[in-house]
Amino acid sequence: MSRDDEPRGAMVLTALVALGLHLLPLPDAVVMFRPAFVALCVVYWSLNRPRAGGIGLGFLTGLALDVFKGAVLGQYALATSLIAYVTIRQHLLLRNKPQLQQMMFVAVMLLLWEVVVWAIDGWTGQVSMGLGRWLPVLTGTLSWLLIAPALGRTHYAR
Amino acid sequence: MAAFATGATRSLPQRGPAAGLRFFLYALIAVTLMVLDQRGGWLERVRYGLQAAAYPLQLAMNSPSAAWNWTRRTFEERGALQSENARLREANRVLQIANLRQAALEQENAQLRGLRERLPAVASRWLPGEVIGTESTTLRQRITVDRGATNGIYKGQAVVANGGLLGQTLRVGPWSTEVILVTDPEHAVPVQVTRNGLRTLAVGSGDSDTLSLPYLPIQSDIREGDLLVTSGLGGVFPQGYPVARVVQVRRDGSSPLAQVRAIPLAAMERDRIVAFVWFDAAHPAAPAPPPTAPAGGNAAVQPMTAAAPPPPVPIPSAPQPSRPVANPSTGAATVVAAPEAASPGRSGGTAGSTGSTTRTDEAPASVAADGGAAPPAAVAAGSAVPSTTTGEPPAQAPSPAPAAASTPASAAPAARAAAPSSQETAR
Numbered sequence: 001m002s003r004d005d006e007p008r009g010a011m012v013l014t015a016l017v018a019l020g021l022h023l024l025p026l027p028d029a030v031v032m033f034r035p036a037f038v039a040l041c042v043v044y045w046s047l048n049r050p051r052a053g054g055i056g057l058g059f060l061t062g063l064a065l066d067v068f069k070g071a072v073l074g075q076y077a078l079a080t081s082l083i084a085y086v087t088i089r090q091h092l093l094l095r096n097k098p099q100l101q102q103m104m105f106v107a108v109m110l111l112l113w114e115v116v117v118w119a120i121d122g123w124t125g126q127v128s129m130g131l132g133r134w135l136p137v138l139t140g141t142l143s144w145l146l147i148a149p150a151l152g153r154t155h156y157a158r
Numbered sequence: 159m160a161a162f163a164t165g166a167t168r169s170l171p172q173r174g175p176a177a178g179l180r181f182f183l184y185a186l187i188a189v190t191l192m193v194l195d196q197r198g199g200w201l202e203r204v205r206y207g208l209q210a211a212a213y214p215l216q217l218a219m220n221s222p223s224a225a226w227n228w229t230r231r232t233f234e235e236r237g238a239l240q241s242e243n244a245r246l247r248e249a250n251r252v253l254q255i256a257n258l259r260q261a262a263l264e265q266e267n268a269q270l271r272g273l274r275e276r277l278p279a280v281a282s283r284w285l286p287g288e289v290i291g292t293e294s295t296t297l298r299q300r301i302t303v304d305r306g307a308t309n310g311i312y313k314g315q316a317v318v319a320n321g322g323l324l325g326q327t328l329r330v331g332p333w334s335t336e337v338i339l340v341t342d343p344e345h346a347v348p349v350q351v352t353r354n355g356l357r358t359l360a361v362g363s364g365d366s367d368t369l370s371l372p373y374l375p376i377q378s379d380i381r382e383g384d385l386l387v388t389s390g391l392g393g394v395f396p397q398g399y400p401v402a403r404v405v406q407v408r409r410d411g412s413s414p415l416a417q418v419r420a421i422p423l424a425a426m427e428r429d430r431i432v433a434f435v436w437f438d439a440a441h442p443a444a445p446a447p448p449p450t451a452p453a454g455g456n457a458a459v460q461p462m463t464a465a466a467p468p469p470p471v472p473i474p475s476a477p478q479p480s481r482p483v484a485n486p487s488t489g490a491a492t493v494v495a496a497p498e499a500a501s502p503g504r505s506g507g508t509a510g511s512t513g514s515t516t517r518t519d520e521a522p523a524s525v526a527a528d529g530g531a532a533p534p535a536a537v538a539a540g541s542a543v544p545s546t547t548t549g550e551p552p553a554q555a556p557s558p559a560p561a562a563a564s565t566p567a568s569a570a571p572a573a574r575a576a577a578p579s580s581q582e583t584a585r
Contacts, residue, residue: 067208072195077187
């Protein structure tokens with residue numbers, strides 16, 4: 001159990017910032033493009049620091065998202081810890097791949113995240129067929145180009 | 159670890175439980191939470207705590223815009239302030255005049271009812287709050303407001319905004335409250351057309367400027383431009399608050415129901431200040447209290463939640479219509495007859511008979527809440543019984559409408575709208 005080396009402070013801080021970005025009031029026209037910052041943050045840490053507790057981070061941030069969004073408790077928690085788990089399982093394959101391939105993986109993770117959320121929405125009786133909810137997958141994937149280097153600075157620069 | 163070491167080269171087993179096991183545990187917790195939250199509603203306490211924990215972050219994220227507003231106010235020009243002041247004075251004058259007229263009308267109304275003194279306003283207390291978070295998707299139309307249980311907010315409380323009814327409180331935290339807007343697809347408001355007293359449910363559409371009225375038969379008397387106000391049924395909203403204005407009525411032969419669209423009057427997306435309202439429960443126009451006493455509720459607010467069992471409501475055993483078409487000859491006629499017979503005994507009454515009113519009102523709500531698919535007549539009875547007691551002219555009652563709100567499909571949303579506080583308010 002070597003926990004001392006992990007950038008836990010940075011993880012918690014970036015997770016809080018990501019949660020804050022979910023809460024940031026945005027105009028209606030933009031709000032549907034808001035990327036899933038929490039998912040991106042959790043995927044980043046799971047990919048780059050697979051032993052720093054990405055699943056737990058995913059669970060807790062997801063739970064916070066449940067509270068913010070008024071969702072059924074556990075919905076986002078499950079989705080976020082799931083993508084953390086999948087990312088941790090795959091991190092060895094992905095770490096040294098070029099950024100484009102990482103982005104494709106991130107896109108799949110974001111899609112998985114939205115699918116889980118969507119499925120649980122359906123299970124709790126809120127059926128939505130709108131295409132709008134899949135837009136954040138696209139914007140999230142593109143924003144990986146900015147978010148990955150930004151998060152990298154928080155721990156590589158030490 | 160050195161700056162360039164990645165950490166990925168170490169093998170996983172060094173570090174306690176494997177990722178798979180940990181994910182399994184977390185997933186188990188998440189699923190358990192979901193089931194408990196969805197089925198039992200046992201997590202009120204947990205939510206309460208979590209909402210408390212979330213409040214600082216919500217407040218922090220709202221602070222830039224709040225700071226901007228504050229700065230703008232601080233440095234506002236003297237001229238702008240003066241003109242605003244003049245405008246407000248003017249508005250105040252208009253309101254005062256309107257209020258004079260209202261006072262006279264209430265006096266007249268009280269005389270007509272045979273009450274000795276004028277009734278006070280139905281809203282006994284107001285508390286403004288600021289919106290600190292919004293969730294506006296097709297599935298959820300919610301806002302978070304910076305007032306909570308410490309301010310006496312309780313679950314299932316009416317929230318109004320500039321212009322009209324905004325919604326009701328859904329989850330109350332210690333310092334913040336989640337409000338479900340009338341446009342949320344899970345929300346339904348019992349409404350009434352002011353022009354003719356036609357009652358129905360206005361259901362949220364998930365779109366912040368649309369309400370739909372899905373339970374109106376094509377022959378019902380509704381037009382574009384009709385004003386919809388709360389009907390006072392359902393136990394949350396008092397009678398007579400403006401909700402929406404009808405903008406589109408479509409009747410095509412393919413469906414027995416009209417497709418009616420209305421625009422909510424409250425400025426859903428723009429208002430930063432909303433108001434929580436407490437009602438004087440003894441007032442005839444007050445909403446009937448929910449079936450179970452909200453333990454956390456303000457005792458002064460809901461004194462009428464007596465433990466006495468509801469008296470038998472004159473529920474006509476109307477045939478359950480397989481198609482949701484109003485049948486004035488069976489259901490409505492019987493229902494309307496009931497309160498008329500009861501009214502002479504009531505007219506001179508004060509608190510006691512008002513109590514009976516609330517209890518009669520309570521019955522259909524509990525039926526709807528328990529049964530889920532309550533017999534439509536129960537809802538219709540609920541609609542009609544309090545109608546003579548809640549300040550509507552009796553002439554409204556015989557309109558061919560009351561059965562309209564009583565389609566089988568409407569029972570579920572009615573239950574949702576009517577009895578949101580059957581779970582105890584966490585406090």
